[in-house]
Amino acid sequence: MMRKIAIILSYDGTNYHGWQMQANSVSIQGVLTSAASSLFNEEIKITGCGRTDSGVHAKMYVASFDTSSKIPLDRIAYGLNSMLPPDISVKCAFVVDDEFHPVHSCIEKEYTYYIYTDTVRDPFLENRALHYRYPFDLERVRAAAAHFVGTHDFSSVRSLGTPVKSTVRTVFKCDVTKENNIISVRISANGFLYNMARAIVGTLLDVASGKISPEDIPDILKSCDRSRAGATAPAHGLYMTNVVYPERFGLKQED
Amino acid sequence: MMRKIAIILSYDGTNYHGWQMQANSVSIQGVLTSAASSLFNEEIKITGCGRTDSGVHAKMYVASFDTSSKIPLDRIAYGLNSMLPPDISVKCAFVVDDEFHPVHSCIEKEYTYYIYTDTVRDPFLENRALHYRYPFDLERVRAAAAHFVGTHDFSSVRSLGTPVKSTVRTVFKCDVTKENNIISVRISANGFLYNMARAIVGTLLDVASGKISPEDIPDILKSCDRSRAGATAPAHGLYMTNVVYPERFGLKQED
Numbered sequence: 088m089m090r091k092i093a094i095i096l097s098y099d100g101t102n103y104h105g106w107q108m109q110a111n112s113v114s115i116q117g118v119l120t121s122a123a124s125s126l127f128n129e130e131i132k133i134t135g136c137g138r139t140d141s142g143v144h145a146k147m148y149v150a151s152f153d154t155s156s157k158i159p160l161d162r163i164a165y166g167l168n169s170m171l172p173p174d175i176s177v178k179c180a181f182v183v184d185d186e187f188h189p190v191h192s193c194i195e196k197e198y199t200y201y202i203y204t205d206t207v208r209d210p211f212l213e214n215r216a217l218h219y220r221y222p223f224d225l226e227r228v229r230a231a232a233a234h235f236v237g238t239h240d241f242s243s244v245r246s247l248g249t250p251v252k253s254t255v256r257t258v259f260k261c262d263v264t265k266e267n268n269i270i271s272v273r274i275s276a277n278g279f280l281y282n283m284a285r286a287i288v289g290t291l292l293d294v295a296s297g298k299i300s301p302e303d304i305p306d307i308l309k310s311c312d313r314s315r316a317g318a319t320a321p322a323h324g325l326y327m328t329n330v331v332y333p334e335r336f337g338l339k340q341e342d
Numbered sequence: 343m344m345r346k347i348a349i350i351l352s353y354d355g356t357n358y359h360g361w362q363m364q365a366n367s368v369s370i371q372g373v374l375t376s377a378a379s380s381l382f383n384e385e386i387k388i389t390g391c392g393r394t395d396s397g398v399h400a401k402m403y404v405a406s407f408d409t410s411s412k413i414p415l416d417r418i419a420y421g422l423n424s425m426l427p428p429d430i431s432v433k434c435a436f437v438v439d440d441e442f443h444p445v446h447s448c449i450e451k452e453y454t455y456y457i458y459t460d461t462v463r464d465p466f467l468e469n470r471a472l473h474y475r476y477p478f479d480l481e482r483v484r485a486a487a488a489h490f491v492g493t494h495d496f497s498s499v500r501s502l503g504t505p506v507k508s509t510v511r512t513v514f515k516c517d518v519t520k521e522n523n524i525i526s527v528r529i530s531a532n533g534f535l536y537n538m539a540r541a542i543v544g545t546l547l548d549v550a551s552g553k554i555s556p557e558d559i560p561d562i563l564k565s566c567d568r569s570r571a572g573a574t575a576p577a578h579g580l581y582m583t584n585v586v587y588p589e590r591f592g593l594k595q596e597d
Contacts, residue, residue: 099465144466164462173468207419210354211399211470213428 092163093151093183093338098144099174101214101323105141106148115139115175119150122170126163127156136189136330137196140282142214142322146199147178149189149330149338187336195259197275197329198284200320202292204268216269217324223295225265231294232261232272234304235287241280242311244290246319248281254311256280261287275329282319289317347418348406348438348593354399354429356469356578361394361403370394370430374405377425381418382411391444391585392451395537397469397577401454402433404444404585404593442591450514452530452584453539455575457547459523471524472579478550480520486549487516487527489559490542496535497566499545501574503536509566511535516542530584537574544572 096119104112108120116133123131136149158166163180171177186192201216203209204223212218235244238257245254260275272288290307293299299307299317307315332338351374359367363375371388378386391404413421418435426432441447456471458464459478467473490499493512500509515530527546529539545562548554554562554572562570587593 097465099468146466168462173463174465176463176465178462207423207433208428208431210352210429210431211401213354215466 089153089155091151091153091183091185091187092160092180093149093187093189093336094164094167094180095178095338096148096150097146097176097178098148099215100139100142100144102174103141105143106135106137106139115148116150118172118175119167122167123152123154125170126166127154127158129155134189136193137279137327139325139327140322143325143327144215144323145327147329148327149193149332151183151187151189181336181338183336183338187332189330192332192336193278193330194333195275195277195329195331196279196327197260197273197331198279199274199326199328200272200284200288200324201326202270202272202288202324204270214323217321219270219292219295221296223265223270225263225270227301228270228291228295229263231291231299231301231304232263232287234301234308235261235274239308240311241283241308243307243313243316244283244286245280245313246282246286251280254280256283263291273328285319285322285325286313286316288320288324291317292320293317344408344410346406346408346438346440346442347415348404348436348442348444348591349419349422350433350435350593351403351405352399352401352431352433353403354469355394355397356399357429358396360396360398361390361392370403371405373426373430374422377422378407378409380425381421382409382413384410389444391448392534392582394580394582395577398580398582399470399578400582402584403582404448404587406438406442406444436591436593438591438593442587444585447587447591448533448585449588450530450532450584450586451534451582452515452528452586453534454529454581454583455527455539455543455579456581457525457527457543457579459525469578472576474525474547474550476551478520478525480518480525482556483525483546483550484518486546486554486556486559487518487542489556489563490516490529494563495566496538496563498562498568498571499538499541500535500568501537501541506535509535511538518546528583540575540577540580541568541571541573543575543579546572547575548572 108116133152164177167177242254258276262273363371419432422432497509513531517528
């Protein structure tokens, strides 16, 4: 009997060419596919909840696959972890309804971008957070961030990738907080265009540096002109931090 | 004119065979010596505040050297960082009195050991904290930790290394705290025997697992018998976190 299994995983993306399997490069999906195929002793096809870019991390990522294996559910995370490298970790596994799909069933996703302010670099944040050497006016950046919340055409803060039907998305939250010298930009939405989170952060960095005013954001969004927003912020500060599904799927991360 | 320069640095020790320069292995001291010799365009001899082992980290480490270079003090950290790999960072530099010595002038040192409790490993704590999979009774471990405070012969919690005149040290603080799933063991003393911090932590882990009672610690210390204490905890959870000198040297880390 086939079961559909969903897993929650986390990974440090530094050593990977992103989520998606490609010829001649090491990807999270590729490494996970090998580990699962070995563990279940059958060919496993893994579907992920999104394509994270090279260097992007995930504190919560959801993937699913079908298997005919009878391995008890509570041994799946343990078994996969024993075959995975230390920078990928499976937290838990669930049996899900056959209609579950990591991308199509998803109703909300959250990315968090970490920036640290310091005159010198921090060895422990290398590849983990963006180093920002200049003064950072939190209130000014917060005022700008608030303008991204709502339903907008986000064409001015995305990169061209796979064609999409619509460039309209709803951002539920775009919060900027600071703890010690670490600034977190937390963005949740019903979906993200390609590079949207990083382009929003790049734009907020231009607000921090004074190049863009908080009040300019609504116009930048309306213009649908990519060149008016900030550059795409570097990959290594970005983390997928939450993926939400309708309750009926029973996918709930244990603390 | 020669100046004596003290620098405060931090480093991720994962990729190094410890602080001390040795033939055929990459050390913090070796990499720093090359960087400083290039920057100052003269042969620089660097003295460190202690020999951290392979894989041990430092959030604050103090080193000093003499130079005839006229590079302004406020350019030294910047200049060294531009020549150092990203896992070593110089935070600041000071001109110090000629009698200053990173080891002999030091009046207090602090190490912090990080342990995280989780059923599965955390990719972001790989090489940075010890993964502990079992229940951890904080109060029990705290009770044991308190027994290390004071002036004792610490022979039962050290490894044999370079001969020392005395195995008596004064531990000022041995605090165990928990934040989310991260346990910190913070130990400060007027000096540490070889592997003393790691052997204290290894003993506390035996207390956590029930192998040793908190009330056994005074006896274990009195016995001066290494075999009665716990194993030396792995290097990768250990960080040098503070080094204190008499105020007259003016070595104060900026926040």
